[in-house]
Each structure stands twice: as structure tokens, then as C-alpha cells.
Amino acid sequence: MMPRYALEQFFGGDHQPLVTHVPHCKHLDMRLVEAAPCAGTVSLPWQERLVGNPATGVVFGGVITTLLDHACGLAVTCSLEKLIAIATLDLRIDYLRAAVPGCELFARAECYKSTRNVAFVRGTAWDEDADDPFATCLATFMLGAHSAGHGADRMKNEAEQSS
Amino acid sequence: MSAIDEVIAQIPYARFLEVREDNDEDGSLVVLPFRDEIVGNVNLPAVHGGVVGAFLELTALLQLMEQGLERVPRPINFNIDFLRSVGPHDTRGRAEIVKHGRRIANVRVLAWQDDRARPVAAGIGNFLL
Secondary structure, three states: OOOOOOOHHHOOOOOOHHHHOOHHHHHHOOEEEEEEOOEEEEEEOOOHHHEEEOOOOEEOHHHHHHHHHHHHHHHHHOOOOOOOOEEEEEEEEEEOOOOOOOOOEEEEEEEEEEOOOEEEEEEEEEOOOOOOOOEEEEEEEEEOOOOOOOOOHHHHHHHHHHO | OOHHHHHHHHOHHHHHHOOEEEEEOOEEEEEEOOOHHHEEEOOOOEEOHHHHHHHHHHHHHHHHHOOOOOOOOEEEEEEEEEOOOOOOOOEEEEEEEEEEOOOEEEEEEEEEOOOOOOOOEEEEEEEEO
């Protein structure tokens, strides 16, 4: 049977290229925690260079933006039946509390609705306890945003050639 | 060193993004230099949406800090509209304080590359002072 999702072969596994094929994620040491149907979870180790307030050691809010944006993009990618280009249309973040200094950060997003052109996503970010998030977000993505193809295309081809 | 550059020097993440202050005919602005490490889509190539969002937020924060606040303002929420693909060039951002209240400030930011009439991203957020 043909797989339903374009990236189905990576669901549930530990295929880090799913995240590290993106130069900025590699630069940040972002990690894949889980890829699942219409959902994605990523993590980021605490790093001195990502601090926003040196007096408290709390990471800069924009770092959480990057982590959540990436989790959202992964969730949309994991909902695609064919790997087409996607682009964030808008992203809104609520900062519920400060992230705990020194803690690894996690973000999980879920694509809960897709139309022909737009995907709707929600996400949460947490540190010590997944039930006590420090940020939540809502995002929309354009599907088939441009003709350059999805950034994960090459990654998928390389994985298929090496297996 | 300008007031904005002094604040940038104090924020590790601002140094990580290598942002700096610049000026045009309308006054001071913040520049995000392009480099390969901030790419999100290699096919285009384009800057990672998260970096664009972080840059907008940082530009808003720097505008607030320039007012001479005692503490670093804390973001309550931030909304980003991605208007165009952010290509492999320097990005410029300018923030405007819509409302500066006693406890809350509302700040709007616009980012562009070569042409200010063609913005690449817009942001608006509330900060706790």
C-alpha cells in the first residue's frame, strides 16, 4: 500500500536530518524529538548565546519563536501527502511565563486543519513539564507557496538512496 | 557607541544574530546581516521564519530599551505576518511604539530588504514594562 504521508517512513523514528537539513536549525543544535502524522516535536538545549536577559539567564523570546515556528513547519510537512513548498503566513505567540534558565526547551505542534491552500497549526512550548507550557502559538501556512519545492525534498531523496 | 548598540552588546542573542544599528533618511533602524547560518529554506534560499520573527521582536525590544527603561521589557505576545520570502540579503527593521502605557507597551515593527515599499514581514506585540 502506498504511504498516505510523504514523510511516513520517518514517523516514530530518530531521523535527525529531518531537522538538521535546515542550516539555521543545525546552527542552533535543534533536535528532532518526534515526527508523527500531522504533528512534530523538536527540542533545543539551553545555550548562553541564546539568552535575552543576562540578569536572569532567560532565553530571548525570539528563540522560542524559532523553536515554535519550526515545530509548526514540521507538523505541516508531516501532514503533506506530496512534498510541496510551504511558507509561514502568520504566527502568533503568547508568552505564558519565562522559560526556566538552564533547561532544555521543547516545542510540539499539530496541524489540525488543511485546505487546498492553507494549513492551520497550533503549538506549545515547555521546559520541565509538558503540562506546564511557557508559550503557546497559532500559525497558518501557505501550501504550494512557490515552485522551488520543499526544503526536505533533498533530505528525503538522500535517505532513500542510503537505505 | 550609540544607545541601541550599547543595548545590543548586552543581549547575547542580539550578538548571536549579529544585528547592528544603522540609519537612513528617516532615522535609526536595525540591520540583520545575511549569512548562511540563518537560512531556513536552502532551495530559495530564504532566511528562517523564526529568525525573521526573532529579529522583529528584537527590533521592538531595542526601540523600547532606547527609552531608558530600568528593566528589560518582557514580551506578552507577538504576532508576525510573513509578507514576502526573505532572500539572501541584509534585512532592515524599524519599530514604532504605538502606545507606551505605565505597565504595557504596544509596539509595531516593519522589516524590508532592498525596497522599503516592499516589506518582507510585519510584527506587532505587547510588552510588560
